[in-house]
Amino acid sequence: MGTSTLSAVNAPLVSVVIVTRNGGGTLPATLDMIARQRVDFDFEVVAVDSGSTDGSLALLERSAQQLVAIPPGSFNHGLTRNLGIQHARGDLIVLLVQDALPSSENWLAGLTAPLRANTDVAGAFCRQQPRPDATALTRLYMDTWIAFSGTSRSVRLTSREEFDRLSPHDRLERCAFDNVCSCIRRSVWQQIPFSDTPIAEDLEWARAALLAGHRLDFVAEAVVVHSHERPAWYEFARTYLLHRRLFELFGLRTIPTAADLVRSIAGSLRLHIAHTRRDPREGGASRGIGRAVALAVAWPAGQYLGGLSAAKRWRPLRVKAV
Numbered sequence: 001m002g003t004s005t006l007s008a009v010n011a012p013l014v015s016v017v018i019v020t021r022n023g024g025g026t027l028p029a030t031l032d033m034i035a036r037q038r039v040d041f042d043f044e045v046v047a048v049d050s051g052s053t054d055g056s057l058a059l060l061e062r063s064a065q066q067l068v069a070i071p072p073g074s075f076n077h078g079l080t081r082n083l084g085i086q087h088a089r090g091d092l093i094v095l096l097v098q099d100a101l102p103s104s105e106n107w108l109a110g111l112t113a114p115l116r117a118n119t120d121v122a123g124a125f126c127r128q129q130p131r132p133d134a135t136a137l138t139r140l141y142m143d144t145w146i147a148f149s150g151t152s153r154s155v156r157l158t159s160r161e162e163f164d165r166l167s168p169h170d171r172l173e174r175c176a177f178d179n180v181c182s183c184i185r186r187s188v189w190q191q192i193p194f195s196d197t198p199i200a201e202d203l204e205w206a207r208a209a210l211l212a213g214h215r216l217d218f219v220a221e222a223v224v225v226h227s228h229e230r231p232a233w234y235e236f237a238r239t240y241l242l243h244r245r246l247f248e249l250f251g252l253r254t255i256p257t258a259a260d261l262v263r264s265i266a267g268s269l270r271l272h273i274a275h276t277r278r279d280p281r282e283g284g285a286s287r288g289i290g291r292a293v294a295l296a297v298a299w300p301a302g303q304y305l306g307g308l309s310a311a312k313r314w315r316p317l318r319v320k321a322v
Contacts, residue, residue: 014043014112014183015088016096019080020060021050021072023098030101031063037108041116043094048084050075056098073320078194078201081179085193091186092116095179100224103129110222111183114154121154122214123206125182126222134227136279137272137292142227147178149220156215163211168252175250177206177216181224188214199238199322200245207249232294237319239302244310253307261304268296 016034020027034045044065049057051072060067066087070080085093092115094108102108107126114121128147130139142148155174157163163171179202192208194201206216230238246252255261272292279288309316 010042011089011091012042012044013090013116014039014041014092014094014108015046015085015090016043016094016108017046017048017081017084017088018064018096018098019048019050019075019084020052020056020098021075022052022054023056024052024054024059026099026101027056027059030096030098031059033102033105034096034108035063036105037102038105039109039112041112043108044089046084046088048080048087050080076196077179077199078197078204081201082193085186085189088186092183093186093189094181094183096181096224097179097226099228100128100181100226103223103225107222107224111181111219114217114219115183115185118215120215121185121217122188122209122212123177123182123184124217124219125178125180125202126224127218127220128178128180128226129223130227131225133281135229135281135288136275137295138227138229140271140275145178146173146176146218147180149218152220153218154215155210155217156213157210160211168246168250171207171250172203172246172252175203175206175210176218177202180226181222188212197245198319199241200249203245204249232291232298234322235295236298236302237317238322239299240306240309240317241319241322243303243306244316247307247310253311255300255304256307258304261300264300264303265297268300269293272296 045063046066047060047064048068048070049060050070068083068087081095092112094111111124111126114124125147130142166174182202188209192205192212195204197204209216255264272295273289276288276292
């Protein structure tokens with residue numbers, strides 16, 4: 001097999017759709033690894049850029065077969081991905097974020113393999129590994145999400161009644177899906193497009209696909225390197241929005257009472273400080289401890305307030321840039 005080149009006549013089998021904004025720090029390496037993929041099918045790159053000002057547009061003009069520009073601030077997790085898919089030509093759509101770096105030249109072949117082998121597979125998502133400079137705290141929490149597991153799986157539902165019998169936590173576990181790096185079948189997307197939503201468009205889509213009778217796979221052999229060290233205010237806002245959606249989609253409240261919130265913050269403080277002090281990347285520095293303490297409050301508070309506001313049907317807080 002060799003590196004794929006796109007035929008000028010025939011539509012590619014796969015379209016890699018990337019959402020971008022000022023991705024100059026990570027985008028060059030990601031695009032380079034995409035170009036180096038060893039596959040036996042044609043693929044294209046489609047980028048949707050939300051007003052980059054750092055030179056990303058010039059890079060995308062050279063590297064992508066299609067580039068769609070949208071106004072700054074108009075990004076929407078569901079609708080922007082729909083827009084990218086509308087401009088793509090492949091039967092299989094790989095969805096990727098600009099800072100997810102494929103770890104090998106076989107990533108694309110591995111991720112798309114379940115959909116190429118089985119027509120009943122509607123989507124697949126791949127394994128994520130933390131960046132080399134990720135802190136111990138980041139690694140600790142990444143290990144709790146299935147996208148960081150080393151074990152592949154296939155999931156389907158037999159009926160809506162089966163879904164309804166599951167606990168809220170098990171509903172989420174069954175519907176796990178992650179558009180940091182995923183592949184979906186165009187024909188299924190045409191029936192189930194992504195929703196207009198501020199977050200968790202992937203979980204909502206997975207829920208709908210499973211309820212429609214499709215199968216979803218997790219491919220541990222296909223890997224991207226992806227992690228973040230975000231400030232506490234951002235993590236609070238993101239967690240708040242996410243946990244509103246988790247209640248709306250699955251009826252899940254991870255921290256249902258104020259007493260649970262107090263206990264969660266206390267436990268998080270002990271855990272975070274201990275991990276940060278042992279982390280050679282932090283070296284026990286005051287800045288590292290300060291961030292650990294802030295996150296010990298931000299994450300539980302976001303979970304509690306997000307779930308509470310959804311359960312009470314309060315108007316959501318207006319959150320930008322998440």
